[in-house]
Amino acid sequence: MSHGENLTTSVTEFILVGLSNDPGTQLVLFVVFLVVYLLTLAGNILIVVTIIHNQGLHTPMYFFLSNLSFIDVCHATVTVPKMLADFLSTAKTISFGGCVAQMFFLHLFACTEIFLLTVMAYDRYVAICNPMHYLTIMNQKVCLLLAGTIWLGGTVHSLALTGMTIKLPYCGPQKVDNFFCDVPPVIRLACTDTYVIEILIVSNSGLISVVCFVVLVVSYGIILVSLRKRLAEGRRKALSTCAAHLTVVTLFLGHCIFIYSRPSTSFSEDKVVSVFFTAVTPLLNPIIYTLRNEDMKQALNKLFGSGCTMRRCRGKVGRRAQVKSHHQPG
Known part of the structure; x- marks a missing residue:
């Protein structure tokens, strides 16, 4: 038992490999991602402020959209500021506790967003397929209950993954082959066989991603079938909203399925997909929802x-x- 504890505490920090070792490239990347991060903050905060300020947007759909923007701000903030600091630093280290915190909050916000996107699909299903009873079904109490449930689900998921990861012994290699701490690259550094943990991760994160993706596709399939009976104007507006949701779902869940639905083997594309997931997708969400949504533009x-x-x-x-x-x- 004491030997296991010594192994676990022998590594006090990790080294993040990052995206590049070339100083010139790092400076360019710093400028690019600083702009992306600032635009992410501005875009998503603007959506939240607009929804709060406009009484006409106090509906279930925009309640969930404001939650999505809030999560995107948090999601980007977990990884991007550290990445920006590392672009200007020679020692790209992160403490063991900092690494654990990054993993916990990354999975908390990511899983909560997956559940939220699924709830948003259900919201659109009720609004389009049962419009006469929409506000009765999706009343304020139900919306708050759904919001609380998705945050609770994200917390439980993240605690489970992070708990499995920190229980492993870490005694030697310290280089995390990414620009942030995530479960797959960190458990590769463990001084023990991690096959069982990898299977649990696939069955946890991978299964959640795949099941939610299937539910979302089926939901939007039913919505599209029901739209055939609608008038042209109503159909156009509903299709625009659903197209925006499907775009966000594909971008976000595509990464989750790619990274977490396989054992912990490293692919050269992992970093590119991770950059898109942590830095670019939170920026695209406000663009997608504002450019394709007439109510938001107004x-x-x-x-x-x-x-x-x-x-x-x-x-x-x-x-x-x-x-x-x-x-x-x-």
Whole structure:
């Protein structure tokens, strides 16, 4: 028992291999990902503020969309700031505790987002296939209950994966073959046979990803069939919303299935897929939802007043009133 404890605590930090060792390339990557991260924060926070500010968007669909934007901000923040710091540092190290925390929060937000996307598909199914009872079925209590359930599910999933990982003994190799700590590359460093753990990871993360993906595809298949009976305008709007959801689902779950639905073997594409998953996808979500959603575009225009602040608009109204009174006959 004591020998196992010594092995476990012998490694106090890990070295993140990162994306490149060339200083010039790292500087370019720093600028690129800094811009991507700032745009991710701005885009997703803007969506949350717009939904809160606009009473017309206080519906179940936009409640879940604001949750998605919040999760995307958290998801990107788990890995990108550390990656940016490492681009400017020669010692790309992370403490054992920091590595565990990164794994825990990464899987917490990722799994919660998978469950949220599934709930959003159910929301669209009810809205399109049962519109007369939509607000009765998806009432505020149900929405809050679903939101609490997906966060609880993400927490349980993350605790299970992180718990299995930190119980392994780590006594030698310290280089994590990625730019952040994730379960597959970290367990490769364990000083023991990890086959059983790898199977558990595949059956946990991989199964969740595949099952949710199948449920989502079936849900949208039913929605598309039901849309054939709709009028052209209503069908176009519903198709636009569903297309946005399907795009996000494909981008997000594609990574999860690729990384977690196989034993812990390293592919050269893993880093590229991981970059897309942790840094790019959270940026694409606000773009996809705002560009394809007329209600969001109108709400954004209303929020910004079409380039006219409240004070300037009042000033224009006042000037028009003065001109009008000046031209009226005395």
